[in-house]
Amino acid sequence: MASSGNRRAAAGAASTPHAIAAPAIPAPPRVGEQIQRLRAERRMTLEDLSRAAGVSKSMLSEIERDKANPTIAVAWRLTNALGVSLDSLFAPQKTPEAIAVAGPHEIPTLSGHDAKYQLRVWGPIELAGKFEWYELTLQSGGALVSNAHEPGTREHLTVLQGSIEIEAAGTTRRLKAADTARYVADEPHAIRNAGKGEAKALLVVIHG
Template sequence: MASSTNRRTAQSTAPLTSPTTPPRVGEQIQRLRAERKMTLDDLSRAAGVSKSMLSEIERDKANPTIAVAWRLTNALGVSLDQLFATQKSPETISVAGPHDIPTLDGNDARYQLRVWGPIELAGKFEWYELTLQAGGALVSNAHEPGTREHLTVLQGSVEVEADGATKRLKAADTARYVADVPHAIRNLGKGEAKALLVVIHG
């Protein structure tokens, strides 16, 4: 009988297949690689997987072992769970409830950011619901070169500062400004302010 150590080894090197239909992980790995603008050589080196094997996997000519899949997902910055979650058929309409939306609280700075954009677009195109309490401020360092922000005030009034310039905005006003410099959004009023913040990275 195999020892527990041998059984663990066998599990870690077993092909990622099911008794019925094997998962088509190759297409997902290729998509993730393309999204990150990585070449086959880039991912091969980062994951320690031969280029020929990677090519076979991406074309669904071979299924990676768990160990190989772990190295690939680690190099791509995703988890194994995320990789297999993408195997589900996409819904025509997917709905996220209030409790599914990530929220960032800047308690001391008196702001709240609700992350409305999907996580797969983070670092490319993001949108948030920004709530600023009276006296609250969202102060940011410079983003990547070429990044711009678009802020539409939904309630109250705010002041936007970018690269030393400032503008006051009231409800229904939209400011578009460079965000590859230090910038800030401040609520100088006495009541709560809300805004839609869209970030387009350079």
């Protein structure tokens, strides 16, 4: 027979209500990532969007990296410049496919006709502004001249064909096929065809 002490303990345990688990709070939307994706889809640079929205380039860079949250007024200006509604920043992202295949016609190509270059954008849009890679083709006399990227950005270029000249940080180096150059890209820099025939290279940009 159970003692009175044991009976009281059992009764107390039976009367204790079960703890109710707090509802899971979903993670807030990554607004900066959405802005960066929308900008990349429109092939706009940070400077392009900064100018169109009237938002400083440094602030826009902080927002895209989710290091700063935009006010409603800033978000409104950005979405207007991107040509989308404000609620598109909070739209859920699609679940990525296990294996996504892009055909040749789906690879964006940027052409600088006067500068005699062509950039094929091999990197996915969602990595734009973070980690990008391109196939760069330079015609004879062609050059890809760039303004400074974000602080800490570096570029890595491997020559696949021809001869290429890199100008960065006040230094110029000439490369031949299979050479790789790694250089600072947070100040003005240039990639030029140093030969008489067509030149090709793999260009990787790692943003700061």
